[in-house]
Amino acid sequence: RMYHYMSSTNGAIVQSSMEGINRVKNGNLRDYIFIWDRPILEYFAGQLPCTSEVVGSTFNFGGYGIAMPRQMPYFEAFSLAVLKLRDEGKIEQLTRKWLKAGPCAGESSDTDGETEGEKANISQMAGVFVLLCIAMGVSVAVAFIERRVWHHKTSRKQMLGLSSPIANKYAEESVIRLNEGE
Numbered sequence: 001r002m003y004h005y006m007s008s009t010n011g012a013i014v015q016s017s018m019e020g021i022n023r024v025k026n027g028n029l030r031d032y033i034f035i036w037d038r039p040i041l042e043y044f045a046g047q048l049p050c051t052s053e054v055v056g057s058t059f060n061f062g063g064y065g066i067a068m069p070r071q072m073p074y075f076e077a078f079s080l081a082v083l084k085l086r087d088e089g090k091i092e093q094l095t096r097k098w099l100k101a102g103p104c105a106g107e108s109s110d111t112d113g114e115t116e117g118e119k120a121n122i123s124q125m126a127g128v129f130v131l132l133c134i135a136m137g138v139s140v141a142v143a144f145i146e147r148r149v150w151h152h153k154t155s156r157k158q159m160l161g162l163s164s165p166i167a168n169k170y171a172e173e174s175v176i177r178l179n180e181g182e
Contacts, residue, residue, distance in 0.1 A: 024052045040100045044103030 006012040015022040020034035021044045034041070041054045066082070068075060085091050 025049060026051075039095060043102070045098040046100060046104045048103050050104035 002005050013035075017036055017040065020032075020036065020055065021041070023032050024034045026049075038054060038058050045052050066078075068078070072078075082091075136162065
């Protein structure tokens with residue numbers, strides 16, 4: 001639906017990414033928004049004039065790769081080096097240094113001090129723990145109530161000396177008759 005709306009709206013689709021970026025930076029921000037790769041948008045939002053910012057969270061993040069022929073002699077070594085850099089946080093440092101650093105960097109209201117690569121900490125997961133504790137409390141309460149009801153039923157049968165299915169049926173009919181007589 002979005003594509004049909006954009007293709008039917010005159011001027012919504014641009015011919016190149018630079019055309020879209022320039023339209024946002026040089027135009028009225030209420031007039032046009034541009035959807036593109038977040039690192040590229042963050043780089044251009046950090047450059048003069050400081051008239052634009054990247055908002056919202058990243059959606060459909062699949063990461064970036066470097067294409068090379070498999071027959072290259074250093075293919076495996078290169079792949080392992082990139083993975084090591086990612087695990088050590090060096091790629092995120094390079095991203096902050098080169099893509100998020102500019103004359104306008106740090107002015108965005110969207111930044112909350114966290115990066116895409118950081119793991120969730122306990123304060124971010126507090127809602128999950130609260131929900132888990134509530135669910136556990138409810139399940140313990142239900143188990144306690146079930147146990148009390150079962151104990152009440154079995155103690156009543158033992159008190160009446162009923163143990164066979166025929167006696168149980170007779171006891172249930174007697175209880176129903178007693179309740180109707182009240």
